[in-house]
Amino acid sequence: MADPQAEARGPPEPRAEALVEPVRVNGSAAEATLSSAELAWRPTAAGRDSGGRRKLELESDVLGFQVEGRALKLATFTRGDVTGAGRPPSPVGCGGGAEDRKRGEVAVEMESEEAAERWGHAIRDRFASLGRPKRLFFIVNPYGGKRGGRKIFQTEVLPLIEAAHILYTMQETNYRLHAQEIAGSLDLKKYDGIVCVSGDGILVEVVNGLLQRDDWDKAIKVPLGIIPAGTGNGMVQGLLHSAGEPFSMSNAVFAIIRGHRRALDVTSVVQGKTKFFSVMMLTWGRHCISLMLPFFFPNYN
Numbered sequence: 001m002a003d004p005q006a007e008a009r010g011p012p013e014p015r016a017e018a019l020v021e022p023v024r025v026n027g028s029a030a031e032a033t034l035s036s037a038e039l040a041w042r043p044t045a046a047g048r049d050s051g052g053r054r055k056l057e058l059e060s061d062v063l064g065f066q067v068e069g070r071a072l073k074l075a076t077f078t079r080g081d082v083t084g085a086g087r088p089p090s091p092v093g094c095g096g097g098a099e100d101r102k103r104g105e106v107a108v109e110m111e112s113e114e115a116a117e118r119w120g121h122a123i124r125d126r127f128a129s130l131g132r133p134k135r136l137f138f139i140v141n142p143y144g145g146k147r148g149g150r151k152i153f154q155t156e157v158l159p160l161i162e163a164a165h166i167l168y169t170m171q172e173t174n175y176r177l178h179a180q181e182i183a184g185s186l187d188l189k190k191y192d193g194i195v196c197v198s199g200d201g202i203l204v205e206v207v208n209g210l211l212q213r214d215d216w217d218k219a220i221k222v223p224l225g226i227i228p229a230g231t232g233n234g235m236v237q238g239l240l241h242s243a244g245e246p247f248s249m250s251n252a253v254f255a256i257i258r259g260h261r262r263a264l265d266v267t268s269v270v271q272g273k274t275k276f277f278s279v280m281m282l283t284w285g286r287h288c289i290s291l292m293l294p295f296f297f298p299n300y301n
């Protein structure tokens, strides 16, 4: 039900000060503090058996959240059991070994619906300030690498994207250069980024398609991401390594959810009648790496 007082106040301003509330975390009484960086809680007397202070870094431990009445439900993605919630549910994703993140859920029950809304707004503001995408367009190559693109999208990508409450559209490639056509005509206003579930070749097609557009100078600023579904996947390996993250499917997806990005520098090289572009780096790596990726630009005369 609408809260007239909340409506009169309008959307809350971004907060610098921490919010402090008595809560129940996964059923145990606690005092919780929400700052712009973290959600922390300490068991109160009634719930002291739940251990000491726990915390979630909003940027690096939380996939997404939703407010349900008085409850703030956070989908977590952490290394180890930082939440004290016991063993997290089955891992999502592949590879990565012992360092891979595991999914879990933390339910924070507040004393009022208004408090839950207030905390939800504060976390939403924080995610917005981090540049987390809200709407993504996925291009999936079912024929790249070991022909696992479709399955990777369904089983590795979608569960994390849905937990992050990101809206998405997915389009499979049906033939060679289809990704280039898609990028050439996509309504870019509708999306915060284009993500290729493919090898490096589809990403090159996408860049090529963006550069062929009349609005190429705006189009090429759209963030691009890549989920490894090719043979070598050298680009994703290099990006995750430079960001200090182990190479795994789930880490690649989470980097996109977290809004990691860099500008994409494209320079052209002319050889006779052929024009190539060099892509100097890829978006969504935490640190800049330099990749040379030549490709053919068909509109050159």
Ligand SMILES: Nc1ncnc2c1ncn2[C@@H]1O[C@H](COP(=O)(O)OP(=O)(O)OP(=O)(O)O)[C@@H](O)[C@H]1O
Pocket: 141, 142, 143, 144, 145, 146, 173, 174, 175, 176, 177, 178, 197, 198, 199, 200, 201, 202, 203, 205, 229, 230, 231, 232, 233
């Ligand atoms: N439906 C399709 N049928 C055939 N080829 C396709 C299809 N969709 C995309 N392709 C082509 O598949 C090629 C390989 O794509 P992708 O980038 O996913 O993999 P790659 O890493 O470049 O190569 P590899 O397949 O060896 O991993 C691209 O050149 C693309 O044009």
